[in-house]
Amino acid sequence: MSTRATSTFEIKTWDEEPYDEREGAKLTRAHLIKTFQGDVEGESTTDLLFAYGTEEGSAAYVGLERFVGRVQGRSGSFVLRHSATMKRGEGEAAWSVVPDSGTGELLGLSGEAQITVEPDGGHSFTLDYDLG
Numbered sequence: 001m002s003t004r005a006t007s008t009f010e011i012k013t014w015d016e017e018p019y020d021e022r023e024g025a026k027l028t029r030a031h032l033i034k035t036f037q038g039d040v041e042g043e044s045t046t047d048l049l050f051a052y053g054t055e056e057g058s059a060a061y062v063g064l065e066r067f068v069g070r071v072q073g074r075s076g077s078f079v080l081r082h083s084a085t086m087k088r089g090e091g092e093a094a095w096s097v098v099p100d101s102g103t104g105e106l107l108g109l110s111g112e113a114q115i116t117v118e119p120d121g122g123h124s125f126t127l128d129y130d131l132g
Helices: none
Strands: 003-020 026-038 040-052 059-071 074-087 090-097 109-117 123-131
Touching: 003 040, 026 059, 040 074, 074 109
Parallel strands: none
Antiparallel strands: 003 026, 003 123, 026 040, 040 059, 059 074, 074 090, 090 109, 109 123
């Protein structure tokens, strides 16, 4: 049975640079730093690869995010794998803990995460996890 941890996060930095802008799709790399508050508290660094399609609202990205801090009082770190696709504004996304990436009191962490962009522009984060 998994445990649910919820928090909010802010994006402190977002540095995105194109690396291929040929016909069909614009490809970029982005580096982000986030701070988390709530059940998940700490900071993460994220590297993402984006492909922006030729139609407004069409894109995809993949990436890895290393979180360092606490999850419901347990300190350590772990890595999340990101994958998302959007077609003209409709999309799907998945974030999962990379197997055996947990350290410290988060050793053995597994699980899935969800991110929600709130109407006011804020971000909420939910982690459904197991420690084992």
